[in-house]
Amino acid sequence: MTQTTITPDGRITRDARSRYRSRAEGGAHGAFEAETRAQGKRPRAEVTVDRAPAPAPVAELLATEAPVIIRARRMYADDALVQLVTTYIPADVADAAPAVAQLDTGQGGIITRMSEAGFAQTEVTEDVTQVPASAEEADALGVATGAPLLTITHVGRTVDGRVVEVTQHTLGPGWVLRYGVPLS
Numbered sequence: 331m332t333q334t335t336i337t338p339d340g341r342i343t344r345d346a347r348s349r350y351r352s353r354a355e356g357g358a359h360g361a362f363e364a365e366t367r368a369q370g371k372r373p374r375a376e377v378t379v380d381r382a383p384a385p386a387p388v389a390e391l392l393a394t395e396a397p398v399i400i401r402a403r404r405m406y407a408d409d410a411l412v413q414l415v416t417t418y419i420p421a422d423v424a425d426a427a428p429a430v431a432q433l434d435t436g437q438g439g440i441i442t443r444m445s446e447a448g449f450a451q452t453e454v455t456e457d458v459t460q461v462p463a464s465a466e467e468a469d470a471l472g473v474a475t476g477a478p479l480l481t482i483t484h485v486g487r488t489v490d491g492r493v494v495e496v497t498q499h500t501l502g503p504g505w506v507l508r509y510g511v512p513l514s
Contacts, residue, residue: 362415363439366407374406377433384418388496391485392420399424399431401440404470410502414470417497423449440495441486449494451486458482458507461500471502480505 366373380400389395401417417440424431427447430440441451460478468475479500486495 362405362413369407371407376404376406378402379431379433381421381431384496388418388498391493391496392418393493394420396421401430411470411472412502412505414467414500415497417495419444419495423447423494444486444494449488449492451494452489453487453491455485455487456482457485467500471500473503480507482507 362375363373378401380402381397382400383389383395384392384398384400389398392398398421399417399419401415401419403415403417404411405413405415419430419440423444427440427443427449429435429443435443444451459481461481462476463471463473463479465475467473467479468477471479473479479502482497482499482501484495484497484499485493486497487493
């Protein structure tokens, strides 16, 4: 199975072809933890959870103006901060799967908790864009304000097309994103 790799100089290749299937391997609490451990690194996340309105573009994707659960995380490989991640979950989904609003979401992370509550994600779309680093992002990731950063917007949908998760990953320097498309 393909996997995400981290080279000795810190370059991270995020292999989207397998990452969501391996999110519980070895008792991991999500894909990042499973991938980081597989590379012999120590994963760590600083997590805050809040209930508040989502930014307008996210609220539009979630089809709600109501407050949502917001999981903000700083993700580390050993002691290196490698990405800033913010996840938005509709309140009714979080009410049905209350562990998604906890600091520790358990083995397999929020995707597994949602699935157990009847909100299995059957389709994921990820848009990758380049954005200028805000002052806060620049300070956290060690780049200049305005420096180009890659952002992945992950949108998870159920079998009926409902968006139950929007996650924005802002990546530090040195990332490579790998995607594969079957041709037959």
